[in-house]
Amino acid sequence: MGQGRLVLASNAIGKPVRAVGGFYGMALDTFVQMFKPPFAWREFIVQAWFVARVSIVPTLMLTVPYTVLLTFTFNILLTEFGAADFSGTGAALGTVRQIGPIVTVLVVAGAGATAMCADLGARTIREELDALRVMGINPIQALVVPRVLAATVVSLALSATVILVGLAGAYVFCVYIQHVSPGAFAGGLTLIIGGLDVTIALVKAALFGLSAGLIACYKGISVGGGPAGVGNAVNETVVFTFMALFAINVVATAVAVKVTL
């Protein structure tokens, strides 16, 4: 009885610890295999296209309401100061520094990572990964490396799209709905935000893509237990990627603030 309880307790502690260890093991494997030929070009292109396809519509649909919300709230403030002409500065500040990275996080985690985890999880359930191993192909090299790189590249591209769409949306909203003069909007854009901020936003996006890809692949290849297992794995992917990416965002913002000062 006592021993049974001890085994139960050690399982409860051991399981999450083993999961963390397994994740780091897979991440290390991935980084090592990344530089070992042959590189799976075909899989990389297919995956990049796949992630881009599931992400592009959610990106556009999420960017527009968030930018409108942000510029609207910011303009309330600016109008109160009597500085509505600076709405371009506010839009650039919000879009490049926060909306850009946050929407990229949401889309990469909510759309890209879930689709990737569901796909890999289904393959694991069908024992396709074991079949690859039997044929002497390393699944990390053949499946995980191209997926992680695809997620990184696509989230870099997505972040640029988010910033462009966000600024365009803010322009339409400020100029046509809130009647800010277009010249003042465009003139205010680069007042605080410069090339360095845009670079930082892109670096952040690449980091998000990398970690979301790693988490999704780890959850995908460690699936067990039938249909409920795949569903739960995708659910955990969403939760863990959101948590990881929000934490990375705070740390990266703090570092970026130190760099730009």
Place this chain on the structure above:
Amino acid sequence: MVDDWIDGWNRVGHQTQFYGTALRNIGYVFAHYRIELLRIIAQMGLGAGALVMIGGTVAIVAFLTVTTGALVAVQGYTDFSEIGVEALTGFASAFFNVRLIAPATTAIALAATIGAGATAQLGAMRINDEIDALEVMGIRSVAFLASTRVIAGLVVVIPLYCVGVLASFWAARLGTTVFYGQSTGVYDHYFRTFLNPTDLIWSFVQSIAMAVAIMLIHTYYGFTASGGPAGVGEAVGRAVRSSLIISAFVVMMISLAVYGQSGNFNLAG
């Protein structure tokens, strides 16, 4: 091509019909499925599977809002100090946390935790033919599975939102006063001056509206999952995608409707 359009159009109809049925059956749940309702509320509060290990839904919501609150401190303090008004960081916390960050973050956390969990559960039940078994036993499956979860989402979001708002306030205050060394008196003065109770209530209403929308979408995708284990995973992904979009639109619409032209904001106090 035309068939695709017709399929899409029909899907919108089916979806609307499902939402109507789920909302109409809420009264039936209170009359007949009270025990199941209590069970689901308890389960949602804690989360399912491996999520219990890290403290359940409450801990995840708190974690996400702490990071966004810290973001207000980091970004707000540095941006304000560029023009020499870093004393206004407390104001930024009271203004942006309430109007933008807390509702948006709570929506994200809800979709990721209880929403995605509901889709995974219902999808697995659909794949294993358990939903058909319920129907055969004469149980109203939409009321039993979907309406109960909508009510449970509504109940669970109330404490979750309170935790979220408090965590974001606390993180912004801690970041500004402890890490950037602003005096707590200055921070609290501007925070209290600009914290508007009416805004808080509206942001609460936003969260409740989002919770209902999120639970409806997630139960629909779980309910209609098909195509084996991979289908359940895909359904979860699709549900998260659409509920994020819908909740962003809900926040935007309610904000525009409530704050409108006047802005309900007065810098002079």
